[in-house]
Amino acid sequence: xxxxxxxxxxxxxxxxxxxxxxxxxxxxxxxxxxxxxxxxxxxxxxxxxxxxxxxxxxxxxxxxxxxxxxxxxxxxxxxxxxxxxxxxxxxxxxxxxxxxxxxxxxxxxxxxxxxxxxxxxxxxxxxxxxxxxxxxxxxxxxxxxxxxxxxxxxxxxxxxxxxxxxxxxxxxxxxxxxxxxxxxxxxxxxxxxxxxxxxxxxxxxxxxxxxxxxxxxxxxxxxxxxxxxxxxxxxxxxxxxxxxxxxxxxxxxxxxxxxxxxxxxxxxxxxxxxxxxxxxxxxxxxxxxxxxxxxxxxxxxxxxxxxxxxxxxxxxxxxxxxxxxxxxxxxxxxxxxxxxxxxxxxxxxxxxxxxxxxxxxxxxxxxxxxxxxxxxxxxxxxxxxxxxxxxxxxxxxxxxxxxxxxxxxxxxxxxxxxxxxxxxxxxxxxxxxxxxxxxxxx
Numbered sequence: 001x002x003x004x005x006x007x008x009x010x011x012x013x014x015x016x017x018x019x020x021x022x023x024x025x026x027x028x029x030x031x032x033x034x035x036x037x038x039x040x041x042x043x044x045x046x047x048x049x050x051x052x053x054x055x056x057x058x059x060x061x062x063x064x065x066x067x068x069x070x071x072x073x074x075x076x077x078x079x080x081x082x083x084x085x086x087x088x089x090x091x092x093x094x095x096x097x098x099x100x101x102x103x104x105x106x107x108x109x110x111x112x113x114x115x116x117x118x119x120x121x122x123x124x125x126x127x128x129x130x131x132x133x134x135x136x137x138x139x140x141x142x143x144x145x146x147x148x149x150x151x152x153x154x155x156x157x158x159x160x161x162x163x164x165x166x167x168x169x170x171x172x173x174x175x176x177x178x179x180x181x182x183x184x185x186x187x188x189x190x191x192x193x194x195x196x197x198x199x200x201x202x203x204x205x206x207x208x209x210x211x212x213x214x215x216x217x218x219x220x221x222x223x224x225x226x227x228x229x230x231x232x233x234x235x236x237x238x239x240x241x242x243x244x245x246x247x248x249x250x251x252x253x254x255x256x257x258x259x260x261x262x263x264x265x266x267x268x269x270x271x272x273x274x275x276x277x278x279x280x281x282x283x284x285x286x287x288x289x290x291x292x293x294x295x296x297x298x299x300x301x302x303x304x305x306x307x308x309x310x311x312x313x314x315x316x317x318x319x320x321x322x323x324x325x326x327x328x329x330x331x332x333x334x335x336x337x338x339x340x341x342x343x344x345x346x347x348x349x350x351x352x353x354x355x356x357x358x359x360x361x362x363x364x365x366x367x368x369x370x371x372x373x374x375x376x377x378x379x380x381x382x383x384x385x386x387x388x389x390x391x392x393x394x395x396x397x398x399x400x401x402x403x404x405x406x407x408x409x410x411x412x413x414x415x416x417x418x419x420x421x422x423x424x425x426x427x428x429x430x431x432x433x434x435x436x437x438x439x440x441x442x
Contacts, residue, residue, distance in 0.1 A: 292356025343373030
């Protein structure tokens with residue numbers, strides 16, 4: 001999917017109008033009949049412009065919007081700034097909530113930790129309120145800076161493609177409708193309606209790489225690395241990434257069989273018939289799916305395994321939190337039980353996510369004190385529907401030390417009343433699906 005950019009030839013100093021914003025939002029369709037949006041708003045010009053434009057769009061679509069401000073408590077002024085944003089939006093009739101971060105700031109990687117905490121709070125609110133669309137205000141300058149930052153880190157094609165206009169997260173989808181819009185137009189949008197904004201001093205703090213890049217914009221432009229050219233380069237690389245992802249998805253559809261218990265059967269011959277880059281990406285996707293990881297394994301180890309697959313593995317391998325085992329005519333990829341996350345309390349009336357792979361919902365009628373974790377080797381003497389390697393990594397529900405249920409095996413402990421679990425649900429919901437919506441270019 002490709003979301004449209006701003007109106008061709010639009011002056012960088014002109015406000016962004018409602019019709020132009022509606023054209024940007026059209027690239028994210030379809031929406032539900034009465035769309036509900038959440039918008040992350042810090043009080044800066046970018047996010048304030050977004051919330052005003054999105055509020056008008058939601059009203060015209062018969063929907064609703066809630067602005068969300070995360071108070072990171074990293075600066076003394078942050079609480080007062082959040083209240084200021086609330087007052088500005090209340091005066092315009094826009095619903096607003098303040099989400100406060102309570103965990104301590106790390107000694108290093110402050111901005112990365114703040115970003116992770118921000119999305120965690122925003123997405124948790126969306127999940128609790130049943131909101132499917134979270135809008136964030138990244139713009140053309142942000143995209144250009146992202147390209148430079150990732151280039152400095154040695155990123156490959158996927159990283160240099162920059163930020164996607166749509167990112168599907170577990171709780172909601174994150175939309176970036178302003179990704180091709182210059183920051184100057186967003187500031188002009190606020191000036192046109194007399195809306196002030198807050199300047200975050202960290203945006204000018206040379207301790208942060210992104211702030212240093214902003215200070216060097218003029219010099220970079222003189223060298224041919226202006227914002228417009230950098231953003232255009234990211235878009236071109238994004239098209240290449242999107243094409244690769246489509247090819248990988250087509251290959252996975254022909255060579256992978258995914259079981260809802262969280263393991264995969266892989267046709268290694270079909271995998272190696274594809275171009276090497278496509279095959280490597282497909283193998284990485286399988287390992288991320290089964291291993292519940294956020295990032296793919298190291299390329300050197302991935303390439304070694306990829307080369308070994310067609311000839312047949314003489315013995316099993318471990319990579320990316322997975323066990324890769326030879327089978328007649330195929331390869332079995334399952335979770336490495338020893339690498340699974342520790343057992344997790346499963347309170348009744350709540351959904352918990354375990355091991356980056358499974359979600360468990362227990363109704364209010366369920367007993368207290370249940371725990372979700374890996375079954376482990378030799379925990380049950382029941383005959384195997386699956387190989388022992390698969391069984392060890394299956395999710396199991398325990399009460400104390402006793403295994404009371406293993407959904408994938410259809411197992412309920414003798415004497416344990418299954419009615420006590422009521423309408424419970426355990427689903428395979430990996431951190432990285434085998435094939436998502438694909439990279440979106442603006």
